Amino acid sequence: MVESNRIWAPYLIMLQQEGDLSRLHYIVKNNRVSPYLELQAESLHGNGNYEDGYARLDVNPYVRFFSIFDPFLTPDDLGYEEFDQALSDIILHYLADLDIKMGMCRHDFHLRLLMRDLERGVYGGLAQLEAFTKMEKRIIAEWLIRFYHTADGPGSLSGAVDALLPICRIYIREGEEFVFYMRQPYDDTEEKRIQFLIRLFLPLACSCTIHWTQTYGVLGYEETTPMEDFVLA
Numbered sequence: 001m002v003e004s005n006r007i008w009a010p011y012l013i014m015l016q017q018e019g020d021l022s023r024l025h026y027i028v029k030n031n032r033v034s035p036y037l038e039l040q041a042e043s044l045h046g047n048g049n050y051e052d053g054y055a056r057l058d059v060n061p062y063v064r065f066f067s068i069f070d071p072f073l074t075p076d077d078l079g080y081e082e083f084d085q086a087l088s089d090i091i092l093h094y095l096a097d098l099d100i101k102m103g104m105c106r107h108d109f110h111l112r113l114l115m116r117d118l119e120r121g122v123y124g125g126l127a128q129l130e131a132f133t134k135m136e137k138r139i140i141a142e143w144l145i146r147f148y149h150t151a152d153g154p155g156s157l158s159g160a161v162d163a164l165l166p167i168c169r170i171y172i173r174e175g176e177e178f179v180f181y182m183r184q185p186y187d188d189t190e191e192k193r194i195q196f197l198i199r200l201f202l203p204l205a206c207s208c209t210i211h212w213t214q215t216y217g218v219l220g221y222e223e224t225t226p227m228e229d230f231v232l233a
Contacts, residue, residue, distance in 0.1 A: 005037045007092055008099035010057060015100075018134045026059045026092035027085065028073060033060045059092060068095075107145070114141040128196035131189050132164070139163050140200070147201060154178075157201035165194060177207040186212045 007026065014024050033040035038060055061069040068091065072084055104112075115137050118129060132140065140160060147156035154172065161168050161180075167190075171179045180194055191210065198208050 005039045006099065007038050007059060008096040008103075009039070010055065011093070011096035012100055014055075016135065021093065023054045024093075025054060025056045026089050026096075027056050028059050028061055028069070028088045028092075029081075029084070033058050035060060036063070038063050059088075061088065061092065065091075065095065110145060111138060111141045114144055123200055125196045125199050128192040128199070131192040131196070136164055140197075144200065153201045153203070157197055160197050160201065161194070164197070165190065168194060177209060178202065180208065180210045182210060182212045184213060 010024060011021070013019075014021055039057055061073070069088065073088065115134075117123065118137055118140065129137070143156045143160040143163070146159070147153060150156070154170075158170055161170060165182075167183045169181045169183070171181065173179055178198075180198075182190060182194070184190070194210060198206075202208065
């Protein structure tokens with residue numbers, strides 16, 4: 001069965017796009033899809049309709065969930081159609097979420113737990129964390145796992161910065177001071193992002209300096225020392 005035709009596919013798309021899952025509705029007994037497919041769709045918008053910000057996708061629940069739906073999805077009109085549709089939607093949301101979780105490995109569970117801790121403020125900096133999207137928080141959690149495995153704070157910080165702040169370059173001066181060169185004018189949101197990553201991966205005793213647009217050249221790093229743009233230090 002094609003993965004995009006499974007009920008978890010649009011559910012996962014909504015999660016990745018940080019969409020509101022309450023706007024995703026699974027509809028049964030509407031336009032019956034193929035008896036061999038759960039969704040007659042290749043994408044989130046390819047089945048049913050998408051109006052007013054709500055996705056309504058036609059589902060055939062009997063492909064995998066016959067024993068669950070057969071008792072109450074009868075062909076007879078018993079006057080409970082609205083209730084049946086609401087119950088079906090709730091159950092299919094639960095089953096889609098279960099599909100995703102059952103397909104997760106231990107690493108995925110660790111990521112989920114770390115993302116939950118980040119959002120609960122376990123690592124502090126909640127105001128700064130708001131500057132990241134959900135997918136960016138997952139990237140942070142990935143590098144946090146690497147940090148726990150290797151104890152390499154500077155290396156994990158560098159990897160996270162490369163992934164999340166490509167406009168930033170990090171230089172370590174004399175093994176003690178971390179210099180962050182942001183190749184753009186000062187931006188409050190970008191500063192929150194870099195400050196959160198510093199908090200997460202570097203000890204409090206580390207000396208950190210952030211430069212915007214122009215910075216001091218760092219001896220030993222030729223890319224920082226063109227004479228027309230920088231002052232040598």
